[in-house]
Amino acid sequence: MKRDGLGFRISLDEPPQLLLAGVGRHDAAREHFRLPGLWAVHLYTYYGHLTMDGEEFEIRPGRVGLTPPGADLEYRFEGMSTHLFAHFRAKSGGKSARSIAPMADCGPDFARLYAHAEQGIGYFASDRRRAEARLWDVLWQMAGRTLSASVPAEGRGHPGVTRVLRHIELHLAEDLRVPSLAEIAELSHNHLTRLFGKRTGETVKAYIARRRADTAVHLLTRSTLSIKLIAQQVGAPDLQAFNKLLRGATGQSPRALRKGASPTE
Numbered sequence: 545m546k547r548d549g550l551g552f553r554i555s556l557d558e559p560p561q562l563l564l565a566g567v568g569r570h571d572a573a574r575e576h577f578r579l580p581g582l583w584a585v586h587l588y589t590y591y592g593h594l595t596m597d598g599e600e601f602e603i604r605p606g607r608v609g610l611t612p613p614g615a616d617l618e619y620r621f622e623g624m625s626t627h628l629f630a631h632f633r634a635k636s637g638g639k640s641a642r643s644i645a646p647m648a649d650c651g652p653d654f655a656r657l658y659a660h661a662e663q664g665i666g667y668f669a670s671d672r673r674r675a676e677a678r679l680w681d682v683l684w685q686m687a688g689r690t691l692s693a694s695v696p697a698e699g700r701g702h703p704g705v706t707r708v709l710r711h712i713e714l715h716l717a718e719d720l721r722v723p724s725l726a727e728i729a730e731l732s733h734n735h736l737t738r739l740f741g742k743r744t745g746e747t748v749k750a751y752i753a754r755r756r757a758d759t760a761v762h763l764l765t766r767s768t769l770s771i772k773l774i775a776q777q778v779g780a781p782d783l784q785a786f787n788k789l790l791r792g793a794t795g796q797s798p799r800a801l802r803k804g805a806s807p808t809e
Contacts, residue, residue, distance in 0.1 A: 551645035552612050554583070555635035556684055559676040564762045565630040565665045569717055569777065576618045577768040582631045584611045585682060587654070587661050590625035594618070594647070601647040606654040608686055609647045612636070628661045630679050631766065642687035650686075657682055666710025669755055670744075702739050704729030708748075716756055717779045722748050757793035760786070764801045771798045 547553070563582060585608065592603040595618040596611060603609070603619075611617060635641075650657055664678030708725045725748060726736040740748050756778040763774045772783065775798075780786035783798075790798055 547612075547643075547646070551643040552610060553637050553641040554610075554644055554683065554687075555638045555641045556680070556687065557635075557638070557640050559673075559680040560632040560634040560683065562630060562632045562664075562668065562672065562676045562679055563766065564759060565661075565668045565675055565679070565713075566628075566716060566759060566777070567665065567714055568627050568629045570619065570621050570625045570773070571623070571776075572621065572773070574618065574620050575769070575773065576616075578614060578616055579611070579631060579767050581613050581633070582766060583613055583634055584632075585609070585630045585661075585679065585686075586611070587628040587658050589627060589658075591622050592625055593620045595620075596646060599646075603647075604649070606651065607647055607649050608654070608657060608682075610644045610686065611646065628658065628665060630661070630664065630682075631762070632676075632679060634683075642684075644683065644686045648686060653685065657685060660685075662714065663710075665713045666706075668713055669758075670706075670709050702729075702731075702743070704731050704736065705739050705743050708736065708740065709743075712752055712755060716752075716759060717777050719779070720752050753789060754793065756780075757789055760790060760798070761794065761801060764798055771802070774798070 560583070568586070588603050588607045588609065589605050590603065591605070594601045594603055594609065596615050598616075601609065660678045660682050664675040664682075667675040667678065708729045711725065711728050712720060722736070723733055726733045729736050731739065737748060740751070744751050746754065760774055760778045763769055763777065764771070771786070775783055775786035778786070778789070780789055787797055790796060790801065794801065796804075
């Protein structure tokens with residue numbers, strides 16, 4: 545996709561349609577993939593390099609990147625590298641479109657942007673509109689515009705359950721156990737289980753499995769990331785466990801899901 549002198553032209557008249565938001569972790573030296581049909585925002589906390597459609601960009605902590613749909617992306621890392629990301633749909637161009645740089649150094653504003661992105665990830669599964677609002681705000685700030693709005697009150701239900709829902713979204717790749725989550729909620733194991741079931745209609749373990757499966761299906765059908773890396777992103781200890789997770793959720797293997805994908809729809 546072509547861009548003007550400043551960056552890619554993207555319409556910010558309305559919130560983007562957010563398909564996935566999460567925490568990315570890479571421990572390979574190099575990753576090559578595309579996101580057909582989807583924009584992506586990355587908030588970087590590591591050093592590395594990005595080659596996008598043959599153009600080189602330096603990644604440093606405090607930088608935020610925007611990649612357009614279908615771009616050919618190659619990342620080169622220096623050890624374990626963690627970032628926040630969002631995959632979304634938005635209109636490109638139009639009279640009210642804004643230019644957003646493919647890579648921007650946000651300096652002292654990065655902490656605020658990072659906090660907003662973390663909030664969006666935490667809201668993603670339970671309150672999609674609020675997650676999209678956070679991403680919308682990040683995009684406006686990336687375009688040099690700031691929305692001065694107060695942060696809404698905590699989401700519906702017990703605040704401890706809200707903390708647990710956010711923690712799950714931010715740590716899908718990690719070992720998530722109910723006793724540890726109960727400590728985060730500042731509730732007993734049984735009390736968290738009861739309140740969580742009332743809020744979500746699922747047990748804690750079932751909810752985590754579903755969120756991991758949903759994320760995996762998105763990455764399998766909407767990106768060209770390797771199956772091994774996707775398994776790592778959703779906390780599967782090995783490919784056998786990953787296969788079991790997806791067969792339980794969808795009835796299909798990871799390879800079957802990828803083979804039947806139509807990512808550009």
